[in-house]
Structures are given as C-alpha cells and as structure tokens.
Amino acid sequence: MEFSPFNNVVKYCLQGMDMEEKGESEEAGKLFLQGWDEATSAFEKFLAAHYVARHQKTVSDQLKWLETALEYALKINDDSVKSAFPALYLNIAKCYETLGDIEKSRKHANLATLFKDNPSDKGPFYHGTKADLQVGDLLTAGGNSNYQSDLKMNHIYFTAMVNGAGLAAALAKGDERERVYIVEPTGNFENDPNVTDKKFPGNPTRSYRSQEPLKIVGEVTEWIGPTPENLQKFREKLANNKGEIIN
Structure with a gap:
C-alpha cells in the first residue's frame, strides 16, 4: 500500500482537516463520514475511522470508532500503518480509563509502549x-x-x-x-x-x-x-x- 494525497478518501480527510482548522467541526465530521462511506480498502477504512472517532460526542462512541480503526489497521501488514499503533493503542487506553475499565486501559497502554520502538521498516x-x-x-x-x-x-x-x-x-x-x-x-x-x-x-x-x-x-x-x-x-x-x- 502506497499512501497518496490524491487518493479520494485521503482527499476527504484533508478537506476535513481544513474544516477543523477553520473551526467548522460539523462540516469536518461530515467529510470524514463521507470518506468512511466511500472507503473500500482496509487502509482507507482505518484512516477514515480514525478521523470519525475525533468527532464523536461520547467516549463510548469514540472508543467504538477507535477500535474500528484498530480492527482494520491490524489487517494491514504494512509499515505505513504499524507506526500508528502507539498513538492508537494509547487513545483507546484513555477511553477505557475514562469509562472506568482500568484492566483494559492498562492492557492497551502496555501495547502502546510495546509498539513504540525503532521503526521496523526494512526498506528499500x-x-x-x-x-x-x-x-x-x-x-x-x-x-x-x-x-x-x-x-x-x-x-x-x-x-x-x-x-x-x-x-x-x-x-x-x-x-x-x-x-x-x-x-x-x-x-x-x-x-x-x-x-x-x-x-x-x-x-x-x-x-x-x-x-x-x-x-x-x-x-x-x-x-x-x-x-x-x-x-x-x-x-x-x-x-x-x-x-x-x-x-
């Protein structure tokens, strides 16, 4: 998988980020959902779900979308996605902590630490x-x-x-x-x-x-x-x- 700023789902995410910077959160959320609706590959679904999670109003809904992003990320055996695991696991851990599930919070925090090593990319x-x-x-x-x-x-x-x-x-x-x-x-x-x-x-x-x-x-x-x-x-x-x- 090669990341491209010209991929349609990536374009929706870029447009959504522009809306976020302008303070137009509702429009940003719509663009991220549009990216999710049009996503076909595991990478596109992982990417879109990551952004949809940012616009959820409750911690439980945010956790659902973060775990969806993780589900698709785990299907991709690619160094471009492995680098996202530390932050993804850490955000999931924070959600579980807020929801009072300390055991799951600790588990995901440990996974975040485990993945935060030197890059595994072998090139070329x-x-x-x-x-x-x-x-x-x-x-x-x-x-x-x-x-x-x-x-x-x-x-x-x-x-x-x-x-x-x-x-x-x-x-x-x-x-x-x-x-x-x-x-x-x-x-x-x-x-x-x-x-x-x-x-x-x-x-x-x-x-x-x-x-x-x-x-x-x-x-x-x-x-x-x-x-x-x-x-x-x-x-x-x-x-x-x-x-x-x-x-």
Missing part, C-alpha cells in the same frame, strides 16, 4: 535530490533545509516510498535534473517527527531521518512524479506553512 529506502552523486557517496546531515533556507539540518531524511522521494526531488532547490537514489542507513534512524502523527495517524509516508550518513547504493530512473499543477500546490503549501520544523 530512497532519497530525492537534484544533486549529481555516485554510488558509494555518503549523504550526511548539516545541509540547508529545502523549506527554511537559513536552517541547518541536524538529520538526513529519506523515505521508503519511491514516489515520495520523487516529490522531494521535485521540491529540492536547484536547476539540475531530479534524481532519486537508493540509500542504506549506516546507523539508527527514527520516524520523522515532522510528519508522524501530525495530520495522519502514524507515519503513512514512511518518512525517516538519521544523524548517521546514508550510503548511496543505486539510482532509480523511473517513478511517478507530481503533475506541474500538483507540484505548484505543494510549493504554495510549503510557502504558507508557518509550523516549526522539529530539527
């Missing part, structure tokens, strides 16, 4: 850029951010989704050809906190970062890049983003 991993590099070269932290030019990055970023790396290459500064390299982490890495649980549950874009170098082991020559229209939308969104980068 990709890094998108406009730099002309060679197999064997090392990508290291300390470069300027593509999104805040005056910010030196303490980590090097990569993804397990080739099209995501292609988008990063398209957004990268410079006039050179867009390149997507196959990379191997040389040390520990973590979920990118700038995206994990920020809007979507977990880390569906399978975005990671490391303070240790990435070794280039190959190059991808074919991927699905964004259309010029979608690329412009991404650039406008980044230009208008006032959030702080977790560095």
